[in-house]
Amino acid sequence: MATPRHLVVIxxxxxxxxxxDALRQRDTAGEWRITVLGEEPRxxxxxxxxxxYFDGVSAAELDLVEDGCYDDQTRVLCLDEAVVELRxxxxxxxxxxxxxxGYDALVLATGSSPFVPPVPGRELPGxxxxxxxxxxxxxxxxxxxxxxxxxxxxxxxxxxxxLLGLEAARALRLLGMSPHVVELAPRLMPIQVDxxxxxxxxxxxxxxxxxxxxxxxxxxxxxxxxxxxxPRLLATLTNGVELDLDLVVFSAGIRPRDELARRADLPxxxxxxxxxxxxxxxEDDAIYAIGECACIDGVAYGLVAPGFAMAEVVADxxxxxxxxxxxxxxxxxxxxxxxxxxxFGDAHAATEGALEVTxxxxxxxxxAKLVVSDDAQTLLGGVLVGDxxxxxxxxxLVGGPLPGDPLALISPAGAVELGAxxxxxxxxxxxxxxxxKGTICSAIVEHGLTDVAGxxxxxxxxxxxxxCVPMLKTLLTEAGVEQSTALCEHFAHSxxxxxxxxxxxxxxxxTELIERHGTxxxxxxxxxxxxxxxxxxSKVGHVLDGESAALQDTNDHFLANLQKNGTYSxxxxxxxxxxxxxKLLVIAEVARDFDLYTKITGGQRIDLxxxxxxxxxxxxxxxxxxxxxxxxxxxxxxxxxxxxxxSTWCRYGVQDSVRLAIELELRYRGLRxxxxxxxxxxxxxxxxxxxxxKDVGVIATENGWNLYVGGNGGARPRHADLxxxxxxxxxxxxxxxxxxxxxxxxxxxxxxxxxWVESLEGGLSHLRSVIVDDSLGICEDLDAMMAxxxxxxxxxxxxxxxxxxxxxRFVSFVNAPDTPDPSIQFVxxxxxxxxxxxxxxxx
Amino acid sequence: xxxxxxxxxxxxxxxxxxxxxxxxxxxxxxxxxALFRTFDGMLHAIGNRDPFSGAxxxxxxxxxxxxxxxxxASPVFKQVxxxxxxxxxxDSAVTVPVHEVRRRGDAVEIRLRGSG
Numbered sequence: 001m002a003t004p005r006h007l008v009v010i011x012x013x014x015x016x017x018x019x020x021d022a023l024r025q026r027d028t029a030g031e032w033r034i035t036v037l038g039e040e041p042r043x044x045x046x047x048x049x050x051x052x053y054f055d056g057v058s059a060a061e062l063d064l065v066e067d068g069c070y071d072d073q074t075r076v077l078c079l080d081e082a083v084v085e086l087r088x089x090x091x092x093x094x095x096x097x098x099x100x101x102g103y104d105a106l107v108l109a110t111g112s113s114p115f116v117p118p119v120p121g122r123e124l125p126g127x128x129x130x131x132x133x134x135x136x137x138x139x140x141x142x143x144x145x146x147x148x149x150x151x152x153x154x155x156x157x158x159x160x161x162x163l164l165g166l167e168a169a170r171a172l173r174l175l176g177m178s179p180h181v182v183e184l185a186p187r188l189m190p191i192q193v194d195x196x197x198x199x200x201x202x203x204x205x206x207x208x209x210x211x212x213x214x215x216x217x218x219x220x221x222x223x224x225x226x227x228x229x230x231p232r233l234l235a236t237l238t239n240g241v242e243l244d245l246d247l248v249v250f251s252a253g254i255r256p257r258d259e260l261a262r263r264a265d266l267p268x269x270x271x272x273x274x275x276x277x278x279x280x281x282x283e284d285d286a287i288y289a290i291g292e293c294a295c296i297d298g299v300a301y302g303l304v305a306p307g308f309a310m311a312e313v314v315a316d317x318x319x320x321x322x323x324x325x326x327x328x329x330x331x332x333x334x335x336x337x338x339x340x341x342x343x344f345g346d347a348h349a350a351t352e353g354a355l356e357v358t359x360x361x362x363x364x365x366x367x368a369k370l371v372v373s374d375d376a377q378t379l380l381g382g383v384l385v386g387d388x389x390x391x392x393x394x395x396x397l398v399g400g401p402l403p404g405d406p407l408a409l410i411s412p413a414g415a416v417e418l419g420a421x422x423x424x425x426x427x428x429x430x431x432x433x434x435x436x437k438g439t440i441c442s443a444i445v446e447h448g449l450t451d452v453a454g455x456x457x458x459x460x461x462x463x464x465x466x467x468c469v470p471m472l473k474t475l476l477t478e479a480g481v482e483q484s485t486a487l488c489e490h491f492a493h494s495x496x497x498x499x500x501x502x503x504x505x506x507x508x509x510x511t512e513l514i515e516r517h518g519t520x521x522x523x524x525x526x527x528x529x530x531x532x533x534x535x536x537x538s539k540v541g542h543v544l545d546g547e548s549a550a551l552q553d554t555n556d557h558f559l560a561n562l563q564k565n566g567t568y569s570x571x572x573x574x575x576x577x578x579x580x581x582x583k584l585l586v587i588a589e590v591a592r593d594f595d596l597y598t599k600i601t602g603g604q605r606i607d608l609x610x611x612x613x614x615x616x617x618x619x620x621x622x623x624x625x626x627x628x629x630x631x632x633x634x635x636x637x638x639x640x641x642x643x644x645x646x647s648t649w650c651r652y653g654v655q656d657s658v659r660l661a662i663e664l665e666l667r668y669r670g671l672r673x674x675x676x677x678x679x680x681x682x683x684x685x686x687x688x689x690x691x692x693x694k695d696v697g698v699i700a701t702e703n704g705w706n707l708y709v710g711g712n713g714g715a716r717p718r719h720a721d722l723x724x725x726x727x728x729x730x731x732x733x734x735x736x737x738x739x740x741x742x743x744x745x746x747x748x749x750x751x752x753x754x755x756w757v758e759s760l761e762g763g764l765s766h767l768r769s770v771i772v773d774d775s776l777g778i779c780e781d782l783d784a785m786m787a788x789x790x791x792x793x794x795x796x797x798x799x800x801x802x803x804x805x806x807x808x809r810f811v812s813f814v815n816a817p818d819t820p821d822p823s824i825q826f827v828x829x830x831x832x833x834x835x836x837x838x839x840x841x842x843x
Numbered sequence: 844x845x846x847x848x849x850x851x852x853x854x855x856x857x858x859x860x861x862x863x864x865x866x867x868x869x870x871x872x873x874x875x876x877a878l879f880r881t882f883d884g885m886l887h888a889i890g891n892r893d894p895f896s897g898a899x900x901x902x903x904x905x906x907x908x909x910x911x912x913x914x915x916a917s918p919v920f921k922q923v924x925x926x927x928x929x930x931x932x933x934d935s936a937v938t939v940p941v942h943e944v945r946r947r948g949d950a951v952e953i954r955l956r957g958s959g
Contacts, residue, residue, distance in 0.1 A: 489909065490907075511882075520907070520909075520910075521881070521882050521908040522905075522907040523905065523907035523908070523909065523914065523916065523923070524904070524905040524907065524921055527905050527907060528905070547863070547864075549865055550862065550863060550864035550865050550905075550906065552905075553905065554903040554904065554905075554918035557865075557903065562900070562903075562919070564898065564919070565897075565898055566898035566899055566900045613903075808860075809862075811867075813867075813869055813870040814855055814860060814867040814869050815853075815854075815855040815869050815870060816870045821868075821875070823875070823897075823898070838896065838897025838898055840894070840895065840896065840897045841894045841897070
């Protein structure tokens with residue numbers, strides 16, 4: 001094999017990374033070894049989703065580099081190392097670390113930098129740009145410092161009301177600010193949206209506590225030390241408005257990073273960008289430019305999709321191909337705190353003779369416009385605001401024949417149902433990655449794909465902005481792929497379907513359900529699932545009564561947590577983590593008297609280990625007498641509601657988080673769900689209770705509470721999504737009621753809320769529309785179910801003690817009830833006991 | 844001790860003490876036995892020790908069926924055992940002892956099988 005040639009890629013943004021991925025996939029003969037030089041200390045991450053960083057998405061989740069992509073041999077990634085000089089004659093680049101690196105081919109993927117208009121004061125501390133994760137960290141830290149120094153909500157302004165500006169505004173909103181947005185044009189998102197769409201967009205965005213100033217710009221920013229203890233910024237707009245601010249974010253456009261090329265005398269475009277031909281090659285045969293730093297056909301595109309297309313072109317060219325840039329699709333779909341905006345094709349009807357068909361519905365708060373050819377036969381483009389659900393179907397039709405009356409296509413009622421069938425194979429389903437319907441459909445057949453994850457892995461469709469994922473599902477369905485949702489061998493139904501069956505038929509026992517809707521006698525999968533379904537519909541009494549006993553997992557059956565040696569642990573409920581010294585003494589005495597190993601849990605409780613099954617009732621009796629109940633540290637049920645100490649004691653607290661946590665724990669205790677539920681309440685934005693890692697997280701604000709849902713710790717951590725802002729306690733509790741009941745009703749078995757929220761079609765905005773706006777008309781039902789749960793709650797442990805039949809289960813041996821299991825042995829460790837290791841005989 | 848002992852039937856409980864589709868532990872000649880009453884009223888007895896964890900807990904597992912076989916799932920790591928043969932359906936190399944069980948009137952009796 002010939003020595004591989006050396007490719008140097010300058011820039012490790014999404015586009016530079018895409019080139020490496022494409023080459024890695026196609027260069028099977030090993031023609032190239034690759035060195036990537038990245039100026040940032042981080043490897044490539046998803047900038048399209050940047051504001052989601054404040055939405056709880058971690059830097060790791062935004063990461064775009066697959067494990068194993070760089071192997072330090074044939075593909076080397078050097079971070080925090082910029083290229084400072086390009087010597088074309090010698091084919092050498094020099095880096096900021098003083099290294100000289102030779103190349104056979106060079107790709108400029110240096111991206112762009114934010115454009116900061118020459119406003120006086122733009123250099124002041126507190127002024128930021130919005131481009132990198134470091135920028136976001138700096139913005140967050142400034143917001144937190146302002147909040148800490150001054151108290152209250154920091155004030156922020158975003159300069160620029162385009163796509164990026166609104167993303168930045170969303171980021172400030174997520175940081176708890178009520179930002180101002182200043183846009184020079186007479187409407188928001190002037191490039192993508194027309195006047196009508198812009199007006200609705202403004203309305204909807206202002207409803208989200210964002211103040212919009214259009215048709216004006218910033219005259220100057222000064223540091224104001226006269227009126228505040230701490231200096232703030234005072235911005236004066238050209239229309240005379242003055243704003244007191246803690247921080248300013250410039251987001252008024254981008255400029256190609258072409259300085260390296262300029263210094264190397266490569267031609268650049270009139271508005272910047274390294275000039276390249278259709279093969280993305282610069283004037284120098286050995287140098288290519290791709291993404292936002294390139295100027296192709298006289299345009300420097302500031303979108304990721306054209307950049308990806310260029311990366312694919314260069315990968316092909318490097319391997320001897322002749323691919324050319326297919327032209328840019330500048331379609332956009334954006335979601336800003338639930339407001340959908342989409343624009344595609346010729347959105348401004350610039351084509352000669354183009355006709356516009358508009359539906360403006362102020363009641364539903366939707367605006368839709370289609371641009372069609374003069375004979376109304378061809379779709380040219382469109383704008384959607386408020387509801388962009390038709391984007392995935394309409395955008396691929398651009399340039400093709402209209403499948404129906406244009407008005408009917410965008411009417412809310414009596415609409416023409418757009419099926420995937422109406423799309424030609426050549427229609428692009430994923431515009432970010434330029435994947436056509438034909439490619440996806442043949443991949444489904446050839447590789448026998450059965451789910452969206454498979455389609456993503458195989459075709460890359462849906463891996464960038466994700467807006468085409470519903471369409472991928474549709475294509476799978478149309479290809480005849482059915483995913484089995486069967487619970488186990490005994491039921492062909494999913495958990496959600498069984499829930500509905502139980503609700504509709506009024507079935508109250510497992511036997512009736514399995515005889516009418518299943519086969520066999522059940523198993524450890526379906527029995528606990530059905531027990532949970534029956535319990536959350538309040539159809540059964542005590543867990544040990546009647547047939548119910550036979551359905552319970554051992555923990556539920558013995559109302560305690562089974563440990564490795566066959567003993568149980570008991571975790572007394574300590575609502576909100578608040579406990580009196582007297583009660584602490586009781587726990588200590590119980591632990592001492594029964595010789596239990598004690599440990600503080602992560603959920604602000606005390607775990608007592610090593611209780612034999614026949615000891616459990618006596619332990620509970622002591623706890624019940626002292627006013628405790630034992631707690632659910634087991635079971636698919638609410639575990640704890642953790643809290644910080646809140647405004648009662650803490651200098652920073654703004655609400656009484658302990659009181660609310662206790663209230664919530666007592667309200668939801670015993671609620672049986674598809675999986676365990678954890679919750680927390682923080683008394684201020686410092687978030688000491690770590691509420692954003694819980695299924696239900698509440699964070700106090702000066703005006704009320706913010707509600708987060710779908711968080712998770714554990715093996716796959718997920719930050720919770722912000723669902724409600726600044727609501728009062730009643731609204732908060734009602735919404736949590738509905739969230740939990742909607743989850744209980746529709747989630748799969750063992751699906752935590754994090755996975756459930758992610759699996760919801762339409763995501764968070766769908767969830768919000770169901771449980772806040774009652775779009776499905778089920779809120780009354782959900783409320784009633786929760787009311788029934790709260791009303792019927794009873795201390796399950798005390799109920800065992802009061803019933804001789806239930807008590808009879810708690811014996812070591814049916815024929816020797818007082819003989820302890822001889823296999824259970826302990827040895828001392830650190831002043832307590834630990835189980836003797838048991839012999840395992842299977843290996 | 845490897846000598847073959849003459850095993851006798853031992854009465855462990857009344858039949859009505861057994862909840863359908865749940866198990867109890869019984870101590871028979873010093874050995875721990877898991878005794879189950881299935882939905883059809885049949886009785887099964889297997890060793891109470893879960894070979895995957897070493898804990899004596901099989902009597903506390905969920906009783907059900909796999910195809911035609913009556914089963915119990917270990918409450919520790921959820922391996923499923925055939926109550927008739929003691930064979931582990933999740934790992935066919937593993938079996939647990941099966942003991943004889945019968946109902947005489949109201950009484951449930953167990954006789955150990957194998958060497959003791």
